[in-house]
Amino acid sequence: MDTETTGFVPRVHKVMEFASMQVQGGKVVDTYEELFAVADIPPNVQTLTHIRPADLADKPAFLEKKDAILEHIGTDTLIVGQNIQFDLGMLKGEGLDLTDRPWVDTSMLASLVFPELASYSLGYLSEALDLNHEPKHRALGDVQATLELLAACWERLQELTPEFDEVARIIAGKSTPGYKMLFEALPKAGKKKKKPRWLALPKEEISVAAQTSITLPTPSPGEVQLVEESLDPLLLEQLIASCIQDKTVVHWIAVKNLESTLARVRFADKDVRILYPPFLLPDKDAAKKFAEQETYTADEATLALKLVWYEPDVQSDFPLHGGEEAVWNGKIASTATSESYTKQFKKLPTVILLDHRQLLEFLAEPEHAAHGALTKDAHIVITDASMLEDTATKAYGWRASMDDLRAAAQGNPLFTKVMDVLQLWVEKTRQFQDMRYIVPNDLGSSETKGLREQMGILQKEVAIPAQALRQLEALEKILDPENLRNRIVWIEQHQNGSQYLHSVPERIGNFLAEHLYGKFPTSLLIPPGSATTLKAILPAGTKTALARPMFEQKPLVIDIPEQGNIDSYFTHPPEGKTILLIPSKGAISDLYVKYADTLEKADVTMICQGMSGGQGRMQAEFTVSKSPALWLLTPWSFEGLQLPALSVDHLVIKTLPFDHPSHAILSKRAAQYRDPFEEYVLARLEHRVFRILRTYARFRHDAGDVIILDDRLRSKEYGKRVRAYLQTLSSSDAPEPAGAAPKKKTKKKKDQLSLF
Numbered sequence: 049m050d051t052e053t054t055g056f057v058p059r060v061h062k063v064m065e066f067a068s069m070q071v072q073g074g075k076v077v078d079t080y081e082e083l084f085a086v087a088d089i090p091p092n093v094q095t096l097t098h099i100r101p102a103d104l105a106d107k108p109a110f111l112e113k114k115d116a117i118l119e120h121i122g123t124d125t126l127i128v129g130q131n132i133q134f135d136l137g138m139l140k141g142e143g144l145d146l147t148d149r150p151w152v153d154t155s156m157l158a159s160l161v162f163p164e165l166a167s168y169s170l171g172y173l174s175e176a177l178d179l180n181h182e183p184k185h186r187a188l189g190d191v192q193a194t195l196e197l198l199a200a201c202w203e204r205l206q207e208l209t210p211e212f213d214e215v216a217r218i219i220a221g222k223s224t225p226g227y228k229m230l231f232e233a234l235p236k237a238g239k240k241k242k243k244p245r246w247l248a249l250p251k252e253e254i255s256v257a258a259q260t261s262i263t264l265p266t267p268s269p270g271e272v273q274l275v276e277e278s279l280d281p282l283l284l285e286q287l288i289a290s291c292i293q294d295k296t297v298v299h300w301i302a303v304k305n306l307e308s309t310l311a312r313v314r315f316a317d318k319d320v321r322i323l324y325p326p327f328l329l330p331d332k333d334a335a336k337k338f339a340e341q342e343t344y345t346a347d348e349a350t351l352a353l354k355l356v357w358y359e360p361d362v363q364s365d366f367p368l369h370g371g372e373e374a375v376w377n378g379k380i381a382s383t384a385t386s387e388s389y390t391k392q393f394k395k396l397p398t399v400i401l402l403d404h405r406q407l408l409e410f411l412a413e414p415e416h417a418a419h420g421a422l423t424k425d426a427h428i429v430i431t432d433a434s435m436l437e438d439t440a441t442k443a444y445g446w447r448a449s450m451d452d453l454r455a456a457a458q459g460n461p462l463f464t465k466v467m468d469v470l471q472l473w474v475e476k477t478r479q480f481q482d483m484r485y486i487v488p489n490d491l492g493s494s495e496t497k498g499l500r501e502q503m504g505i506l507q508k509e510v511a512i513p514a515q516a517l518r519q520l521e522a523l524e525k526i527l528d529p530e531n532l533r534n535r536i537v538w539i540e541q542h543q544n545g546s547q548y549l550h551s552v553p554e555r556i557g558n559f560l561a562e563h564l565y566g567k568f569p570t571s572l573l574i575p576p577g578s579a580t581t582l583k584a585i586l587p588a589g590t591k592t593a594l595a596r597p598m599f600e601q602k603p604l605v606i607d608i609p610e611q612g613n614i615d616s617y618f619t620h621p622p623e624g625k626t627i628l629l630i631p632s633k634g635a636i637s638d639l640y641v642k643y644a645d646t647l648e649k650a651d652v653t654m655i656c657q658g659m660s661g662g663q664g665r666m667q668a669e670f671t672v673s674k675s676p677a678l679w680l681l682t683p684w685s686f687e688g689l690q691l692p693a694l695s696v697d698h699l700v701i702k703t704l705p706f707d708h709p710s711h712a713i714l715s716k717r718a719a720q721y722r723d724p725f726e727e728y729v730l731a732r733l734e735h736r737v738f739r740i741l742r743t744y745a746r747f748r749h750d751a752g753d754v755i756i757l758d759d760r761l762r763s764k765e766y767g768k769r770v771r772a773y774l775q776t777l778s779s780s781d782a783p784e785p786a787g788a789a790p791k792k793k794t795k796k797k798k799d800q801l802s803l804f
Contacts, residue, residue, distance in 0.1 A: 058141030067187030167665030378456030456516030612757030624697030
């Protein structure tokens with residue numbers, strides 16, 4: 049079964065369509081489909097589903113058809129749906145509670161048996177598995193595709209050997225009624241001896257270190273070496289190649305995001321040791337204890353099954369999906385003292401690759417296992433140092449996830465009771481706000497004191513998983529009024545309902561000076577021309593030396609048209625594949641509503657963040673799409689993309705990607721500067737622009753261009769500064785912007801930025 053709804057929040061948004069198919073003995077014996085009258089359909093939902101208000105004008109209210117829906121569902125059926133818990137929640141909000149019925153989620157089933165796929169959204173699965181999915185984003189079309197997806201999963205489950213089949217039945221038998229019913233109905237495995245090929249995720253080939261390298265001297269003690277980066281996509285490979293050749297010192301190379309980096313470049317373990325952070329590694333003892341649980345929730349059962357089937361050494365060895373992530377974080381992931389983590393520090397080569405946050409966390413922890421291997425003459429190399437403020441904020445911050453703690457509390461009555469009290473406190477404190485700063489009065493109340501007392505009792509009387517214990521300890525620090533000074537503390541609720549409590553330092557530079565610069569020779573790889581704009585991470589008094597650029601800049605073609613118009617890219621889509629960076633999801637939704645129907649009729653691919661599934665699905669669809677294709681996403685999401693080389697022809701930036709003025713941390717930090725805009729806000733903008741252009745350089749076509757449509761580059765005084773910065777990164781021989789009418793060519797000075 050499936051529903052189409054006006055939004056995502058039960059009781060707030062409404063079910064406007066329901067469809068179901070009942071299957072008995074392998075045959076569809078009943079099909080049902082109904083539209084319902086609703087007061088309002090948001091424009092983006094109308095565009096996505098093609099359900100218009102006129103279509104619902106004479107339709108019944110949902111409750112009028114409640115009995116009919118129950119009749120078509122039946123009384124002894126197994127309910128199957130894609131992300132079915134969402135549909136069950138929306139139906140419950142309409143007065144039809146099916147949550148006590150046995151159910152199975154095909155999205156989770158697909159993640160069990162199709163580990164090779166990039167996404168488990170129904171749209172992507174329909175393309176990858178050639179499912180009948182018409183019409184898309186309509187309830188009956190989704191039901192048909194879901195039924196075929198169930199069949200595809202069923203076929204793979206029948207490929208299991210007796211050993212794997214038996215494990216699945218044991219775990220399902222401890223789980224919810226739906227998964228128990230499903231595996232009981234599955235035909236017993238035959239005498240197959242070979243495990244299915246799909247149970248082994250293909251290992252990425254280890255690349256050979258770059259043939260060319262660069263010279264990176266070790267800085268003098270007490271001095272921070274600033275090294276200007278370039279747009280060259282091979283920068284990291286060449287840097288590592290250089291460090292491999294230099295055996296005189298151990299190089300600790302820290303990247304912004306280790307997972308993203310490893311998706312682009314790999315090196316043989318004998319040359320480079322990859323230090324995975326604890327949360328990406330399973331704790332063997334915790335996994336064993338998890339396997340011994342007497343009962344499992346649905347998410348726990350699928351995760352338990354994957355841990356047995358895939359035997360992961362690291363999280364990327366198997367497909368972690370949906371609610372399994374909270375279970376992993378709350379019950380399975382390693383801590384800084386887990387053997388699976390600490391053993392990585394033994395017999396290290398002379399090059400170590402890790403991420404910023406992990407490095408900074410253990411530098412501040414004297415008892416950490418790293419300190420046995422980290423000598424004072426080690427060379428610390430921080431790539432993407434313009435992100436160091438953000439990653440250090442996380443490293444020196446305290447964070448507690450309500451989802452992770454709830455997952456850890458499953459099966460523990462006292463822990464669950466404390467979580468209920470905490471949830472009440474969170475709701476009362478945040479007062480329906482998505483972001484609410486915590487102030488002294490919040491922590492001085494009798495309710496908060498009582499909560500802290502109950503948390504203390506919990507930790508004394510109950511054996512808590514180490515993964516959850518660390519978050520509880522962070523929570524205790526957050527709720528301690530003594531820790532409010534010089535810190536930014538707040539509650540945050542995301543759009544999907546997940547809630548977090550945070551506490552971070554107001555200033556980050558002093559932590560870096562104490563734990564990093566003052567102890568180890570340090571090199572920071574920074575954007576060109578940014579040596580004087582990194583005050584957040586280089587506090588006053590820091591001794592620095594600017595090294596010569598490591599690489600020759602490979603400039604991009606950057607255009608700033610005099611009359612740039614984002615709409616022209618939709619009315620006259622350029623040839624090739626175009627990524628458009630739009631400042632907000634709301635603006636993306638507006639463009640989707642305005643142009644999706646027209647582009648669909650013209651057979652032009654349009655992929656939109658917030659409307660086209662998660663990042664994995666969008667990347668996969670964009671990669672296989674034919675020309676012309678448009679992909680709309682925010683600048684902040686763009687920096688994390690992983691696309692093949694030579695796969696994008698145009699990058700269009702609608703507006704300069706300034707930080708959001710109400711950002712919980714940055715708005716507070718900006719106030720510390722004499723001129724917040726010039727010294728902090730504008731500096732962060734320049735750093736982000738460089739990172740965006742470098743990201744694009746990794747997968748742009750050789751002739752790929754960049755078009756910036758923000759008129760503030762001309763109309764505002766600060767625009768001159770940004771234009772001058774762009775000129776250092778651009779080539780002079782720029783073609784006309786994609787989609788624009790041809791203009792008469794004019795001679796330009798060799799160093800002139802196109803169309804200035």
